[in-house]
Structures are given as structure tokens and as C-alpha cells.
Amino acid sequence: METNIFIQLLGNNWIAYTAIAVLPLGFLLLYALVAILAELKVSAWMQDRLGPMRTGPWGILQPLAEVVKLLQKEDITPDLANKVLYNLAPYMMFTGAYAAVAVIPFSQQFVPSNINLGLFYIFAVSAIATIGVVMGGWASNNKYSLLGAMRSVAQIISYEIPAAMAILATAVLASSLNLNEINTVQDGGIFNWFIFGGPGPWFKVFVLPFTFGLCLIYMIASLAETNRTPFDIPEGESELVAGYHTEYGGMKFAMFFLGEYVNMFIVSAIMATIFFGGWQSPFGSSIMSGPVWGLFWFLAKVGTVVFFQIWLRWTLPRLRVDQLMDLGWKYLLPMSFICFFAIALWKMLI
Amino acid sequence: MANYIKNMWDGVYTVLVGMKITWKHMFMKKVTVQYPDEMYPIPKNARNRLQLYADQCNGCNSCARICPVNCISIETLRVTPNDPENPKVLEDPENDHWLPRKLWVTKYDIDMAKCCYCSLCTTVCPSAAIQHTTDFEYSSYFKEDLLYHFTAMTPETVVSKKQMLEEHQAKEKAAKAAAAAKAAEEQAKAAATASAN
Numbered sequence: 001m002e003t004n005i006f007i008q009l010l011g012n013n014w015i016a017y018t019a020i021a022v023l024p025l026g027f028l029l030l031y032a033l034v035a036i037l038a039e040l041k042v043s044a045w046m047q048d049r050l051g052p053m054r055t056g057p058w059g060i061l062q063p064l065a066e067v068v069k070l071l072q073k074e075d076i077t078p079d080l081a082n083k084v085l086y087n088l089a090p091y092m093m094f095t096g097a098y099a100a101v102a103v104i105p106f107s108q109q110f111v112p113s114n115i116n117l118g119l120f121y122i123f124a125v126s127a128i129a130t131i132g133v134v135m136g137g138w139a140s141n142n143k144y145s146l147l148g149a150m151r152s153v154a155q156i157i158s159y160e161i162p163a164a165m166a167i168l169a170t171a172v173l174a175s176s177l178n179l180n181e182i183n184t185v186q187d188g189g190i191f192n193w194f195i196f197g198g199p200g201p202w203f204k205v206f207v208l209p210f211t212f213g214l215c216l217i218y219m220i221a222s223l224a225e226t227n228r229t230p231f232d233i234p235e236g237e238s239e240l241v242a243g244y245h246t247e248y249g250g251m252k253f254a255m256f257f258l259g260e261y262v263n264m265f266i267v268s269a270i271m272a273t274i275f276f277g278g279w280q281s282p283f284g285s286s287i288m289s290g291p292v293w294g295l296f297w298f299l300a301k302v303g304t305v306v307f308f309q310i311w312l313r314w315t316l317p318r319l320r321v322d323q324l325m326d327l328g329w330k331y332l333l334p335m336s337f338i339c340f341f342a343i344a345l346w347k348m349l350i
Numbered sequence: 351m352a353n354y355i356k357n358m359w360d361g362v363y364t365v366l367v368g369m370k371i372t373w374k375h376m377f378m379k380k381v382t383v384q385y386p387d388e389m390y391p392i393p394k395n396a397r398n399r400l401q402l403y404a405d406q407c408n409g410c411n412s413c414a415r416i417c418p419v420n421c422i423s424i425e426t427l428r429v430t431p432n433d434p435e436n437p438k439v440l441e442d443p444e445n446d447h448w449l450p451r452k453l454w455v456t457k458y459d460i461d462m463a464k465c466c467y468c469s470l471c472t473t474v475c476p477s478a479a480i481q482h483t484t485d486f487e488y489s490s491y492f493k494e495d496l497l498y499h500f501t502a503m504t505p506e507t508v509v510s511k512k513q514m515l516e517e518h519q520a521k522e523k524a525a526k527a528a529a530a531a532k533a534a535e536e537q538a539k540a541a542a543t544a545s546a547n
């Protein structure tokens with residue numbers, strides 16, 4: 001089956017490719033607005049407040065107002081900053097985040113680029129965002145920025161390994177690195193999703209705790225990778241003003257902000273794809289499945305994971321640096337190894 | 351090792367407890383009061399903008415004298431006896447009890463920009479003419495707008511009342527002078543008769 005509806009409809013030409021490249025961008029901008037609103041509203045509700053209420057009905061236009069505000073701001077480059085790197089960093093960050101969208105299977109019929117090394121590719125390009133962070137932090141010529149950037153990198157590196165282990169385990173289960181292929185394998189209802197051990201005979205319950213644990217590990221690691229509370233020490237307001245984007249304002253700050261929200265989307269999308277069946281319907285392939293339903297399920301799953309991230313952010317306080325390293329190296333890493341080993345063993349046996 | 355596993359369990363468990371709490375709070379009644387649209391009830395004895403009930407003020411000047419920041423300025427004028435208007439002071443608003451007025455309050459200004467809301471003026475007022483209201487939304491762009499003029503009299507009536515009083519005083523003076531002259535005359539007459547005898 002062709003996995004790209006645009007190439008099917010418009011033919012194999014540049015119009016189709018432009019559409020494929022631009023459509024996710026529009027979608028992500030829209031998503032960022034919704035996510036910002038969700039963040040504002042959920043945080044307010046969890047603190048017994050109402051949140052923004054005055055911009056539009058129920059304050060739903062608040063993110064737009066914020067974007068307009070950022071657009072109006074003066075574009076400043078500090079005198080002692082490294083001009084080239086300083087101005088390049090936000091775009092680097094966003095590019096890194098956006099590049100990862102290329103392989104995300106939104107639906108059976110819409111995978112922007114259905115390459116066989118999807119998982120590997122995502123891991124490779126999401127490191128570009130890290131470079132953006134370091135660039136921004138270093139080029140700002142500000143101690144807070146530099147400290148924030150260093151912390152951010154240290155954190156991303158420590159948490160990349162457990163996350164990679166979790167992803168690798170699903171690659172073992174699916175015997176593929178192609179994200180669309182991984183989704184296809186999880187066919188047949190909610191219990192065939194990889195969080196529940198993937199398709200298999202009844203005795204897959206033995207492997208279930210390990211896949212479930214890996215899902216948890218990936219959730220924690222992805223929080224750390226997107227620099228969100230409780231792992232937001234790179235931008236801890238009380239210590240570092242704003243971390244690596246302290247010196248940024250206006251459109252460049254908006255770019256960083258957008259980059260962060262897109263990153264959030266990416267990790268949620270990976271999570272939904274490899275653990276929750278992506279575009280698979282939870283009732284099996286005969287009920288409520290198809291390209292449009294696929295898109296719906298995928299977005300619903302991603303939305304749920306994003307909501308979880310927001311929920312955790314407004315629940316937990318920030319970790320200390322040593323606690324963060326403790327958690328990463330002493331708990332997540334060994335546990336992910338154990339889970340990976342168990343899953344690999346299981347795959348070998350059946 | 352046991353400690354290690356316990357730590358892990360504690361980590362997961364406490365996070366779940368926290369998440370349960372935030373989840374519950376998400377659906378609780380919100381504490382926000384959307385201020386300009388809705389308001390907290392303000393207690394009756396709140397000290398906010400001052401209000402003069404001009405009918406009740408007898409012009410005794412107590413409030414101006416007690417005010418620690420001198421923000422009340424009062425000018426008064428004696429009421430002419432037999433004023434055709436026969437002005438009255440509302441002495442007891444509850445029983446609608448009126449007394450004859452002795453003084454016109456021709457000027458009663460409060461500078462709310464200076465007022466410190468000590469409520470001393472309302473305490474000393476013998477007829478509860480000056481009172482705090484619950485209205486606190488009266489900020490303005492110009493300081494002058496906070497100078498409140500409370501007198502019920504128009505400048506014209508003030509002028510006419512002044513004139514009336516002056517005329518009356520002149521008449522009184524003339525009468526007095528006439529009476530004095532008459533008395534002196536009578537005295538002189540009496541003295542003359544005494545010396546004749």
C-alpha cells in the first residue's frame with residue numbers, strides 16, 4: 001500500500017513534495033497554539049484558577065495574543081554575543097525538531113517520508129536540537145545561558161541512553177526500524193500494542209512488566225529530553241533566569257519556544273507510535289480504522305501523552321542536579337538494560 | 351538492594367499520589383473571582399469613598415477639625431432669621447425628624463487624594479452626615495478629579511443668601527442704632543427732668 005496520499009493524488013512531482021513538507025509545518029504551528037493553551041488552562045485548573053478568560057470566549061485566543069506580542073518585540077542581538085551563532089541557534093533548534101517530523105506516521109496514508117531507518121533517523125536528528133541549545137547558550141555570552149546550556153546537554157545525554165534502550169526494545173519486538181512497519185505490527189486491538197508486549201500468545205504476560213516498565217522509562221526520559229518539569233533544571237527560573245534562552249527575545253525566543261513544543265510533540269509521537277500503536281485503532285483493524293480514523297487515533301494518543309506531560313509538570317517540583325543524575329544513571333539506565341535484556345530473550349525464545 | 355527497590359517504588363508511588371491530587375484539583379470549584387464582572391461582597395463597614403448627606407450636615411466643622419490630614423474644607427454662612435425658605439436639617443433620618451437650620455454649608459470639599467481613610471470624620475459627626483461608602487472604583491487620571499464638592503447649594507443661591515444676610519444685618523444694625531439713640535434721648539430727657547426738679 002502506498003503510504004503517502006499526496007504522491008498518490010498529485011503524482012510523483014514537486015507539488016506533492018512541497019505539500020508534504022509544508023503540511024506538517026502548518027499542523028505544528030496549530031498544534032503549538034493548542035498546546036500552549038492547554039498548558040495555560042491545565043496549569044490554571046490544577047491550581048484552582050480559571051486561567052486566561054478575557055481573550056476570546058474562555059480565553060481561547062490567548063496563545064494568538066502571545067504570538068502577536070512576541071512578533072511586535074524588538075529584535076535584539078547583544079553587543080558581546082557571537083552574532084552568527086546567536087542568530088542561528090533558534091533556527092537550529094526548530095530545524096532539528098521539525099526534521100524529526102519527516103518520518104512520523106500520522107496515518108496509514110500519510111507518512112511524510114517512509115524510510116526504513118525511521119527510528120534511527122529520529123534519534124539522529126533530534127540531536128541537532130541539542131546543538132542549537134549549546135550554540136544559543138554559548139553565543140549569548142551570559143553565564144546563565146552557558147550554565148543552562150551545559151546542564152541541558154548533560155541532561156539530554158544522560159537520558160538519551162535509557163530512551164534509546166526503550167526504543168531499541170520495540171525495534172527488537174517489531175523486527176524493524178521503520179515506524180510505519182512498527183505500527184502495522186501492533187495490529188489487532190489494544191492488547192497487541194507494545195506497551196502490553198505486542199502481539200503474541202497468552203504467555204506474553206511474562207514480558208508485559210518489562211514493556212510496561214520500558215514505556216515508563218521512556219516517558220521519564222522524554223520529559224528530561226524536552227527539558228520539562230520535573231527535569232527543567234536547564235531553565236530553572238529560580239536559579240538560571242531562563243537557562244540557555246535568557247538573552248533571547250521576540251521572534252527568536254518564539255522560535256525556541258516553538259522548538260520546545262515541537263520537541264514535546266515529537267517525543268509524544270514516538271511514544272504513541274512505538275508503545276500505543278500509533279494510528280492503530282484500539283478495537284482492532286476492523287472497527288474504526290482506516291486512514292482518517294488512523295489520523296484521529298494518532299492525534300488522540302499524542303494528545304493524551306502531551307496531556308500527561310503537562311499534568312506531570314504541574315504536579316512535581318524540580319529535581320536537584322544530583323538527584324537528576326542519580327535517577328538517570330542509577331535507576332533508569334540499569335532498569336532499561338534489564339528490560340531490554342528480558343525483551344530480547346523473549347524475542348529469541350518465541 | 352532492598353533500599354534500591356524501595357526507592358524505586360517510592361518514586362513511582364509518590365508521583366501517582368501527587369498526580370491524583372492535581373487531578374482532583376482540576377475539577378474543583380475555582381477560586382478565581384472575575385473581578386470587573388463579579389465582585390467579592392464588600393462588608394458594610396468597609397472604609398472607601400466618603401459621601402456627604404448634605405441634608406444632614408449642620409455645618410459644625412467637627413469633621414474638618416478632627417481630620418488628621420486636613421482634607422476637608424468647610425465654609426458656612428449664618429441662616430437669616432425668618433428666611434422665607436425656612437431651611438431645615440435632617441436630624442434623625444430614621445424617624446424623618448427635621449430641625450431648623452442655623453448654618454448654610456456653602457462649601458464642603460473633600461480631597462480624596464489626601465484622605466487616609468481613618469474614619470475619624472464619620473466618628474465625630476454629630477448627625478452621621480458624612481459616611482464611608484463601599485465604592486472603591488474611583489481612581490482617576492487627574493488629581494483634581496479626586497477633589498469632591500459635596501455642597502448642595504449653587505453659587506447663585508450662596509450669593510443671594512449672603513445678600514439676604516447682609517441686608518438683615520444692616521437692618522438689625524439700623525434698628526439697634528435707632529434703639530440706642532432712643533435710649534440716649536430718653537436718658538437725656540430723664541436727666542433734664544431730674545435737674546429741673
Ligand code: SF4
Nearest residue numbers: 417465466468469471
Ligand atoms: S477619613 Fe479621610 S476625610 Fe475623614 S478624617 Fe480621616 S482622613 Fe480626614
Ligand code: SF4
Nearest residue numbers: 407408410411413475
Ligand atoms: S459632616 Fe458632620 S461633622 Fe462635618 S460639618 Fe457636617 S455635621 Fe459637622
